[in-house]
Amino acid sequence: MSAETTTRSGSRPRKRINDPEGMRKKVLDVAEESFQTRGYHASSLGDLMAAARVSGGALHHHFPTKKALALAVIDERVAAAVEETWIAPVLAAASAREGVRSVFEAVAAELERQGYVRGCPLNNLAHELSLADPDFRVALAGIFAAWRQAIAGKVMADQRGGREQGTDPLRFAALAIATYSGAMSMAKTAQDATVLRDCLAALPIATRPMA
Amino acid sequence: MSAETTTRSGSRPRKRINDPEGMRKKVLDVAEESFQTRGYHASSLGDLMAAARVSGGALHHHFPTKKALALAVIDERVAAAVEETWIAPVLAAASAREGVRSVFEAVAAELERQGYVRGCPLNNLAHELSLADPDFRVALAGIFAAWRQAIAGKVMADQRGGREQGTDPLRFAALAIATYSGAMSMAKTAQDATVLRDCLAALPIATRPMA
DNA sequence: GACAAAACAGGACAACCGGTCTGTTTATAA
DNA sequence: TTATAAACAGACCGGTTGTCCTGTTTTGTC
Known part of the structure; x- marks a missing residue:
């Protein structure tokens, strides 16, 4: 490194x-x-x-080179941002569902406090750079994979505790990340974080009991 | 125009x-x-x-100017792409849920056929241009709004037929669009469309009956 | 203190960018 | 036909881009 x-x-x-x-x-x-x-x-x-x-x-x-700088930003900053705002809170939560729900609400609250939406750090760079250069794409894909794996791992931990028996861990993780990413994209374009709460409400995560 | x-x-x-x-x-x-x-x-x-x-x-x-060209691409091409691949199929479907499900599957199949993922035309430009210029942002936000409104309208039509009574139309639409957008973002970065099917499977759209 | 290597400073440069400008052709209107 | 404006062609320009290159200072080691 x-x-x-x-x-x-x-x-x-x-x-x-x-x-x-x-x-x-x-x-x-x-x-x-x-x-x-x-x-x-x-x-x-x-x-x-x-x-x-x-x-x-x-x-x-x-x-x-400029590319080396961007690679450093991706490896050291974007990965850390995902770790800090997503992976750590989810792992620390009582369950995967509760973790995902709390992150959605925390981010929504933070965006409403800030007053403007800058977007998801990972998705912002992923869209611009994924097709531009293979090295960029691999670095960004790795962060996505780690993100997804962390959430799926939490689901599996829940399952070992008898919960989430009917849930596919990797699919659950994909849905959480995709919904969040897409909601952030809409929020950024509209400059309005309300859609984050709309998506959370429509998701089965908040409404359905954890069992 | x-x-x-x-x-x-x-x-x-x-x-x-x-x-x-x-x-x-x-x-x-x-x-x-x-x-x-x-x-x-x-x-x-x-x-x-x-x-x-x-x-x-x-x-x-x-x-x-280059900006005028981009604005024309957004107004004439991106909007048309959303209309063609999303709005029209959903409106033509038997229900909003069935429409969303069929679009997910159609896009996933098309991407698998193509072999590479270029991403969602709207989200691609939205991420790069939303914060760059207010005119860009407004144009792109309008397409998002029309997209969401079309799906919500289909849900309301379902409700007039006695279905989807417990569903919030705008929230349902937000979830569908956000999940799709995010899944396309992940698929683009990973250059693998499988995540689209994962998200669809995790979504309550396909599993839950339409009533 | 001597020496080597890293950590900077700052200019130079060729390539390229987007936009403008002038001129020529083509089509419509009278 | 004649006047007029749109539809192009192509050169041109000032500014900017990312990178490289040559020095100078600072730091660590012997």
Whole structure:
């Protein structure tokens, strides 16, 4: 993952040399923000350099190409966002159904608080980059797969507890992710998070008892 | 809609002058294809001109700006695609549930036949352009709204026939569209249409009786 | 302190972008 | 026929793009 920070000694990890405030992190922050709001192709490296207050040399040092920067955003930021807003809450919930329901409500509440909808970080990049480059596609597909597998695993844990006997874990996970992704897409286009609650209400997750 | 084809006489529509084989249509074909597969920002006008075998003057004559071209693609092609693959089949079906189910299966079968997944035309452009420009966003949101309204209207028609009494039409429509959109997003990223069938199976649409 | 390598700085560059401009052909209206 | 405007053709331009390249500074190691 962090091949560029290894030195010739190879074994022990390097202490931070320059970059006391995290220059690479600053670039990654700005890139993540811009890729999400403006998109990958619409974000120029000049804009990113200006926003992050970094020189071209510094940017090129940490990320040799624009593609490498996007790959880093996907691997380090988008995956973390899915983990934080979806996987961890679902695994921590009382059940898979309850976990999915609570995430829908939490995201809807957060969007209503923010007042605008930026969309799902994974889906935003997936739509623009999946067909653009195989490396992008593989990286994004891996996040989708991990997301789905985490939810399915939770369902299987429920089943070991005697619940969800009639549920197909992977299909349940696919439905949860697809509905969420699509609802976020509609919410982003309409700039209105209400559709998230509409979908949750129409889903059998909230209405049907957990048994 | 067709303001550029009106002449000073104003009243009666003009017969086609040049453009016997539809030069404007040819540009629109190429633009639709490229915007869908490569995206809006990744499609240069030079590429489109070369692919459509059209001069820069001709392109600029029909579409003064790149934005105008995209707006035309959205209004004339994306809306038509939603109408053709979704609205018309659902309205023609025996019921809203049956219509939704049949569209899922038809699209899944078509994707499996094609061997690759290009994604939902509406969602592809919605993700890239919704936040880029208000005009884009409004145009795309209108298509989403019409899509949703058509399905909801079918549910209401079912209800007038005594069916679907416990169903909220707009919520049902939102769920159908969101699940489809999200499933297409996952299918595009994975380049595998199987998830469409997984979502359909997990949805209560197919399993629950229509009453 | 000497040395090497990493971490930057900043300019240069060729390619390309979208849009404009002028000119020519073609079709309609009078 | 003649006037007029639409329908094209194709060159052109300023600005921007991503990348590369040459230095300079900083850091770690011996």
